[in-house]
Amino acid sequence: MGTKTVRVGIVGASGYTGGELLRLLATHPRAEVTVATSREYAGQPISNVHFNLKGFLGGLKFSQLSIDQLIGKCDVVFTSTPSGVSKDLAPKLVEHGLRVIDLSPDFRLKDPKLYEYWYDFTHGAPDLLSKAVYGLPELHRADLSNARLVACPGCNATAALLSLIPAVESKLIDLDHIVVDVKVGSSEAGMKPTLGTHHPERANVMRPYEASGHRHVAEVEQELSMLSGRSVRVALVPHAVGAVRGALATSHVWLADSSTDEMTVWKAYAKRYGQEPFVRIVRGGRHPDPKYVTGSNFADVGMAVEQRIGRAALLAAIDNLMKGAAGQAVQCMNLVCGFDEREGLYAPPLRPV
Amino acid sequence: MGTKTVRVGIVGASGYTGGELLRLLATHPRAEVTVATSREYAGQPISNVHFNLKGFLGGLKFSQLSIDQLIGKCDVVFTSTPSGVSKDLAPKLVEHGLRVIDLSPDFRLKDPKLYEYWYDFTHGAPDLLSKAVYGLPELHRADLSNARLVACPGCNATAALLSLIPAVESKLIDLDHIVVDVKVGSSEAGMKPTLGTHHPERANVMRPYEASGHRHVAEVEQELSMLSGRSVRVALVPHAVGAVRGALATSHVWLADSSTDEMTVWKAYAKRYGQEPFVRIVRGGRHPDPKYVTGSNFADVGMAVEQRIGRAALLAAIDNLMKGAAGQAVQCMNLVCGFDEREGLYAPPLRPV
C-alpha cells in the first residue's frame, strides 16, 4: 500500500472486540478509523458505549452498516460480527478492492463441510475459503503480506496453536492423544448480558463449557493436520474462570519419545519462536499466566515435562481480546499493509492488574 | 464408641483447614472441641485468628501441642499439619487408644518408598501405613468404621478420584492416557502469605503449578491402580484460578470403546454414586462448578462425551476446604465414631457467593 495512513472501517464496533480495535487504532500511527458500525448504537458517540474511549477518536460516532460507505471511506475493514455474517459481507468488500480482516469464524476453515458440522450453516463463498489466509502470523506470515482476506483465529485456537506448534513441527509428541484444557476470562463471552455472565453467577467460577466439543477445535485440528501432514484430532475443553481477560491453553501431551527432557522441548520452542516479535518464552520456575500479558499482544509460552511418565504440559497465555482477537487482527493489518508488524502494538502488558 | 459426645482435639488449628474444622465442630451435635493447638497463637482466643468464629466455641484458646494433654482430654484428634509431622505424632496417639484423623499426606500412601520420591522423607512408621485407612468414604466406607488412623485425601486427589472412580470401575476408559487438569482457589495454598498469594499477584490468575508432577498424583495413582487391578499412571496438573474456595477436576479421558455415549457413562455414575450422601450428579445442560458447592461437603460430579473422537471430560467439583479437607475429615469422624455420616455436615451450599 502506497498511502502512509490507511482508512479503517470496523463492522460490529460496539462489542468488546470492536472496542479493543478502536482502542488500538485510536493511537495507531498509520491508521485512521473512518467508519464504526453498530446496529444498536448507530448515531451515538463511541464513548457512550466504550467509556474508556472518552476523548479519543475525534467525534466519531457509530453508524449503520452500509457497504457503500465502507467502500467509499475505507481501505481496510475489520469485521467483528457473529458467525454467519461476514461470509456474505466480506466477498462484496474484497470484490471492491478492500482488504478484509475478519474476526469471525466464517473464513477460518478450508473445508466448507465443517461449517455445516460446527456452525450450522452452508458456506456461500467456498472459493474464498481457499484464498483466505488464516491470520496467525506465527504460521502464515508470508501469505499475510499478500492477503486480501484474513481469517483471524479464535482466541482459544490461538492459545492452543501457539502452545503446540513447535512440538508438532519437531515431532516431539504423540499426535493421537492431545488434550487442550483452556481457561478463559469473562470477556470472551462478549458484551451481551446473560444469566451465565451475571456477576453473582460468573464470579469465582470454574465452569467447563461446550465440553463435548468446542467449535474452535476445528481450526486447531486443521492447522495441526497441515503442520504434521496427517489428520490430527484434539480434545479441547474451555473453562470459564474468575478473571475478565485472559486465555491460557494447557496442552497435555504424551511425548513421542518418553525420555525427552525439558531442555529438548525448550530448545524446540526457543528456536521456533526466537524471532517472533509477540511470542515470549517463559522459564525459570515460572509458567505462562495471562495475567502478565494483560493489555498487550504478547503470547507467553512455556512448558513442563514430567519424565517419570513421559508427558508434558505445553502452555500458552494470551490476552483474549488482544493476541486472541483485536491485537492479532491489528498485527495482521500491519502485515497486510506492509507496515512494521509491531506498529501501534508494541507496548508492555499492564501489571499488576 | 459408647459416649454420646466425643471430645475432639485439633493439632494445627490456626490454619484454614483448622479453622474450618473448628467452624464445623462448633455446631456439631455430637462433638466438643477440647484442645486446639497452635505454635504461633498459643494462649490467644480462637477468634483472634478465625474472625468468623467470634462468639463460638466458648472461651477456647489455642494451646501449645502437648501429647499428654491430647491423651487426657480427647477421644479423637485431627492432625492438620505440614507433611512430615503427623508421621511421628500419630503413632503415639493411636498407641494410647485415640482415634486419629490425619489431614496431612503422611499416611495416604501404602508404599513407604513413595514418601522418599514425593515428600523427601523416610517414613518412620511403615507398619501403620498399611493399617491407615484412606479417608475417602466413597471408596473405603466399611474400613473407616473400624479405623484407628484415617489418612484423609488431598483436595486435588479427592476431586480427581471422585471424577474417575465409576469410569475406572466400569472399565469405560483407556487407562494409559488419563489427564487430570485441576483448577483451585487460593485457600488451597494455606494461610501463610507469599508473593504468589499476594492479592495483586494472585487475583485473576490462570497459573499452572507443579506442572511437572504434583504430589497428589501419587495417591490418585495408588487408588486407581487398586481399583483397576493394574498399574495406572496419571498426568495431573493443578492451576490456580481466580477464586478463594473450590477445586474442579476435569479428567480428560479417551473412551475404551469409542462408541460409548453419554447416557452410558451417566448410568455408571448414577449407579455408583446413587446412595452417596455427599455426591450429587449434575446434568441437564450444566456441569459441576465448585461455586455451587461452596461451604458444603458436597461433591458435584458430571460428564461430557465427545463421540466424534471417542473422548470424555469427567468432572468433579468440591469446596477444597470442605469435601477437600475439613468436611471430609468430619465425615470420616462420623464414620469412625459410629454417628450418622451426615451429622453436623448436611446443609446446602451457599449461593451466590
Next chain:
Amino acid sequence: MGTKTVRVGIVGASGYTGGELLRLLATHPRAEVTVATSREYAGQPISNVHFNLKGFLGGLKFSQLSIDQLIGKCDVVFTSTPSGVSKDLAPKLVEHGLRVIDLSPDFRLKDPKLYEYWYDFTHGAPDLLSKAVYGLPELHRADLSNARLVACPGCNATAALLSLIPAVESKLIDLDHIVVDVKVGSSEAGMKPTLGTHHPERANVMRPYEASGHRHVAEVEQELSMLSGRSVRVALVPHAVGAVRGALATSHVWLADSSTDEMTVWKAYAKRYGQEPFVRIVRGGRHPDPKYVTGSNFADVGMAVEQRIGRAALLAAIDNLMKGAAGQAVQCMNLVCGFDEREGLYAPPLRPV
C-alpha cells in the same frame, strides 16, 4: 403459635433472597416450606434455579402464585417481591390470619406520602402501614412477637441503622451532618442480568449508584427520627464494589462533643448491643468487614474516632442476603412464632470466602 412446626410459603422464591430463604428453611428445625412461587419457573424443581439446593426440600417445585393455596397451606408467608406487589397481596393474607413477613419496601415507611416520593406509587393500605412492624429486632423486638405483618428493612438500611443506633440513642453525634457511605456486593442487584451486572462490567468496580438519593434513606431517616425525637436527614450513597455478598455501612459522623474518645463510643455500643444474639462488636485493631460474616446472620459493628477533628466512623458489616434480607426475615419469623430467635440461624460465618 401452638404448633411445633410452621408451614411456610415463599412468594417470589426464584430470586436470590428467595433462594436464601429456601436454603435457611431447608434445615430449620421448626419450619417446613410448603409453597414456593415463581412466575417464570412454575412447575420446575427448585434446584433447576437454585443449583445449590439440589437434594434438599424434598420434591418441592415452584408454583404459580395462588392466594387460596397460600391460605390453605401456610401459616407464615414471606413475600420477596418487587416494590408495589406486596402492598396489595399482604392485606389479603393478613386478613385470613396468616403472618406475613414482607421483604419488599411496601410496609417499611409509616408515612404513605413517602411512597409517592420514593417509590412512585400511592399506597392502597395506609392503615396497615401503622400496624406493620419494622423488622429490625434490635429496634423492635417486643413488637415483633405480636406482629401480624413484618416489614423487613432494606439491606443498606439494616447496615446503616446498626452502625448508628447506639450513637444516636446516646446522643453522641451531630444529627445534622450524618453521612452513610455504603459498599455492597453484586448480589444486592438481584438475579436479573443487565449490562451493569455483566461480569466484565461489574468485576472490580467502585461504582456509586443512586448517588442523588437512594430509597433506603427514607427508612433510615424514619427510624433515626423516631429514636432521636426529632427530624433527622441523612446523606446515604451506596457503591457497588468487587464482591458477590456483603454490605458495609461506613457512617461518617461529627461528634456532639468533640472531646469524646473511642472508649466512650465503644461503651455505648457494648452496652446497647451486649445482649443481641446477632450483633458482634469488633475491636482490637480490626474493623468490621462483611467478608467475615459471609453466610451468617451476624452484623459486625465497630467504630473509629479521630479526636484531632472530632469525628468518627461508625461501621456495620452484614451479609446482604442474610442479616440484610433472608436471615433477618427468618429471625423475625422466629420472633413472630415464639421460637428461640436463633433457631436455624445460629451458625458461624464462612471463612475464607
Next chain:
Amino acid sequence: MGTKTVRVGIVGASGYTGGELLRLLATHPRAEVTVATSREYAGQPISNVHFNLKGFLGGLKFSQLSIDQLIGKCDVVFTSTPSGVSKDLAPKLVEHGLRVIDLSPDFRLKDPKLYEYWYDFTHGAPDLLSKAVYGLPELHRADLSNARLVACPGCNATAALLSLIPAVESKLIDLDHIVVDVKVGSSEAGMKPTLGTHHPERANVMRPYEASGHRHVAEVEQELSMLSGRSVRVALVPHAVGAVRGALATSHVWLADSSTDEMTVWKAYAKRYGQEPFVRIVRGGRHPDPKYVTGSNFADVGMAVEQRIGRAALLAAIDNLMKGAAGQAVQCMNLVCGFDEREGLYAPPLRPV
C-alpha cells in the same frame, strides 16, 4: 532542558510504582532509563521481578543505590521509596543539579511539624519543603515547569483533591463538614506480602483502614486550605475493596447554598477542568469508576446533587498506580523537562478489565 532525551534514574524500582514507571518509560519517546535501583534484586534483570516487562528496556538490571551513579548517569531521578528515605536523598541529588521527582510523602507537606505528627520523623531539610512543588499539575502546573524537586501527591490525596478543587474554588460547599470516603484496590498496599494482602483474606473485602486518620489527609487539608484561604479539616477514610487497581474518592459535602442544583456544580467543574488533558468529566447517568481509567493517566470526575437535603457527592476515579503515582510522576517529568505534558502518557484506558 536542551537535550532531546532525558536520562532517567528510578530509586526503588522493584515495587509496583517502580514497575509502573519502568513500563511507562520503556516506551516514552523522550526518556531513557539508565538506572533502576533495588536493594533486594540488585544484579537481576528487570523482568525477574516485573514479568510484564520481559523483552523491554534492553538489558537493564537492577543496581544498588549509588548517589555517584545517579549523578553520573541521570538527568532526572524518580524516588519511589518508603517515607523517610528521600528526605535525605533528594537534597543531595538536587544539589548536584538533578531534577528529582519524589513519589514518597517526604516533601508534600509545607509545615515540617506535620511530619512529626503524621510520619513520626523530624524533617532534616525544612528549607527544601518550601521549594518543593506539590506535583498535582491541575493545581501547580506553572510552578512545575521550573521545579527542581517535585513532591508527587499520594494516590488517595490525588483522588480527593481532584474531586473537590472546583467546588472549593467556586465556594459551593460547607468547608466544615467535608467527608472523603475512598475506595482502593490492593495494589495500593505495595508489593510486600502480609496477612492483610494474602489473597484469601484480601479478596472480596470491604475493609476500612486507618479509619481514625489517614496520613494523606494532611496534604488534602494543606491544599484545600491554600485554595480556600482558611483552615480546612477533612474526614478521610480509605477502604480496601475487591480490585487490584483503582481509587475512587467519594467526597460527601453539604452545599453552601442548599438550593444549588447539579447543573451549577457541573458548570464549575466543566469550566475548571475543561482544558485539563488528563481530567474527564463524566455525566449522563453514569458516575466515575476507576474501572474505566485502568492503565491510563486519566482522572474521571463527576458529581451528584441531592437537593432534597442540600448535599452532594463529588467523585473522582483514578488508577492508583497511574494518575495516583507513576503516571502523574511522568506527567510532572514532562512538565519539568518542557515536554508536551501528554508525551508517553496519552493513551486510552483498558476495557473491560
